[in-house]
Amino acid sequence: MPRRPIFEVRRSPIQGLGVFATRTIRRGTRIGTYSGEYLTEDEVNRRYDDDSPARATTFLFQVSDSLYVDAEREGGDARYINHSCDPNCASEVVGTEIVIRAIRTIPAGAEITYDYALQLEDDPLPSWQRLYACRCGAASCRGTMLDPS
Secondary structure: OOOOOOOEEEEEEOOEEEEEEEOOOOOOOOEEEEEEEEEEEHHHHHHOOOOOOOOOOOOOOEEEOOOEEHHHHOOOOOHOEEEOOOEEEEEEOOOOOOEEEEEEEEEOOOOOEOOOOEEOOOOOHHHHHOEEOOOOOOOOOEEEEEOOO
């Protein structure tokens, strides 16, 4: 008998679609892999103009200095994992694979999240503040999806 998936994608109170645990997920469990199209830095620069972002919701994930995964066109369900300032998961790069793993036990029904800690090459313009605003609702919310360091 096939085992039920550990998560499902549905509407999220944080943003758009989200990923929710369908059963209790123990700390250390591999949730999935962030997958998509591999792009070089040059390809990313051609596809996305960082000088005037139309939106902050790209599905780009940096794997190394010059390699990125873009989940917008060919991504899996892990692309719908939303940001939280108090996450229950973390991402780790293993070779060229991006693994999402539970950092604490997640109860069934809870939204699965990780801290995006977005890093921009240049200092964000004041007008970008709303583009990278955090809506996680955590008591420890820092108000932005940008890396606090």
